[in-house]
Amino acid sequence: MSKATERFSETVENYIKYRPSYPKEVMQFLKEKCDLTKDSIIADVGSGTGILSQLFLDYGNSVYGVEPNQSMREAAENILKGYPNFYSINGTAEATTLTNQSIDIITVGTAFHWFDFNKTKKEFKRILKESGWVVLIWNVRNMDESPLLRDYEDLIIKYGTDYKESNARRFDKTAVKEFFNPHEMQIKIFKNVQRFDWEGLKGRLLSTSYSLRPGDDKYDEMINALHAIFKKHQKNDIVEFLYDTKLYYGHIHG
Numbered sequence: 001m002s003k004a005t006e007r008f009s010e011t012v013e014n015y016i017k018y019r020p021s022y023p024k025e026v027m028q029f030l031k032e033k034c035d036l037t038k039d040s041i042i043a044d045v046g047s048g049t050g051i052l053s054q055l056f057l058d059y060g061n062s063v064y065g066v067e068p069n070q071s072m073r074e075a076a077e078n079i080l081k082g083y084p085n086f087y088s089i090n091g092t093a094e095a096t097t098l099t100n101q102s103i104d105i106i107t108v109g110t111a112f113h114w115f116d117f118n119k120t121k122k123e124f125k126r127i128l129k130e131s132g133w134v135v136l137i138w139n140v141r142n143m144d145e146s147p148l149l150r151d152y153e154d155l156i157i158k159y160g161t162d163y164k165e166s167n168a169r170r171f172d173k174t175a176v177k178e179f180f181n182p183h184e185m186q187i188k189i190f191k192n193v194q195r196f197d198w199e200g201l202k203g204r205l206l207s208t209s210y211s212l213r214p215g216d217d218k219y220d221e222m223i224n225a226l227h228a229i230f231k232k233h234q235k236n237d238i239v240e241f242l243y244d245t246k247l248y249y250g251h252i253h254g
Contacts, residue, residue: 012071014207016049016079018200020139022109023190023245027055030105033188034133034249036061040104043127045093046111050076050086052137056107057083064098066091094119098127106134117179125252135249136176139192142242148233149242152205155229159222160210180250192243198230201239 030036038060044053047065049072056063062085067073073088080086091097093108093115106124108115124134143149156163177185196204205211205226212219233239 011207011209011211012049012075014203015072016075018194018196018203018207019049019051020192020194020241020243021051022055022137022139023192024055025190026137026245026247027059029188029190029247030135033186034105034135035131036105041102043096043098043103043106045096045106045108045124046114047076048072048109048111050080052107052109053086054080054083057086061085063087064089064096064103066093066096066098068092094123096123096127100126101129103127104129104132106132108134108136110138112136112138112176117175121179121252128252130253132251132253133249134180134252135247137248138246139243140246142244146240146242148229148239151229151232152226155222155225156205156208156210159212159218159225160208161212163208163210176248180248180252182254183251185248185250188247188249190245190247192245194241194243195238196241197237198227198234201230201241202226204241 027036036059040061042053042056042061042063043066044056044063045066047053047067048069050065053063053065053076057080063083064087065073065076065080066089067076068091070090073090077088089097093111106128128134141149141153143153179185194200194204202223206213212222230239
């Protein structure tokens with residue numbers, strides 16, 4: 001298991017409780033733009049605890065959740081055990097183990113920045129039907145509209161173990177655009193929000209791969225700084241985490 005895969009094992013409980021889902025409007029958009037029907041076969045790659053997979057399962061799709069981290073995969077299997085059309089796959093973006101040209105839509109929810117782009121494109125082209133779609137989705141913190149999130153960003157830059165060098169922060173839209181070449185990469189943005197009490201905000205921070213853990217040097221200092229941010233921005237003991245949910249989508253065959 002790679003370091004990138006291992007680093008989420010300690011975050012699973014907080015990930016389940018405090019990571020955002022995706023706006024319901026995403027599904028309607030995919031029906032209109034990406035030929036999504038109830039019969040579409042979905043591969044949710046880097047599926048984690050199943051946050052994105054569940055939207056498609058609720059719609060009635062069969063979903064193959066491809067996830068290399070055992071703790072995350074087992075969490076998804078438990079959360080989604082009531083869906084007979086969910087198939088949990090121990091695989092990676094570069095080696096999904098799925099059948100050739102068996103998938104109508106490949107989705108990736110807030111995970112694509114961990115993948116090897118070239119190997120992933122080769123694998124996606126192998127498993128995706130000729131007319132299939134790739135949909136990459138991120139919940140991006142909206143610092144332009146949120147003073148809270150600007151303060152939060154300063155905190156994780158100061159205390160994050162490797163946040164300044166993290167793949168998520170270095171996300172390059174140009175590289176993603178190249179992933180869809182020779183087709184045009186298309187973009188759609190939705191608004192999204194989470195509301196947290198103090199325990200929720202703390203859990204949201206601890207759900208990240210770069211957060212300090214209890215027992216680490218400066219962990220208590222980090223938590224105290226986060227609590228000061230909470231007190232500064234709370235209204236009725238609640239703060240709002242604003243996101244832009246960004247979809248990058250298109251074809252890759254041809």
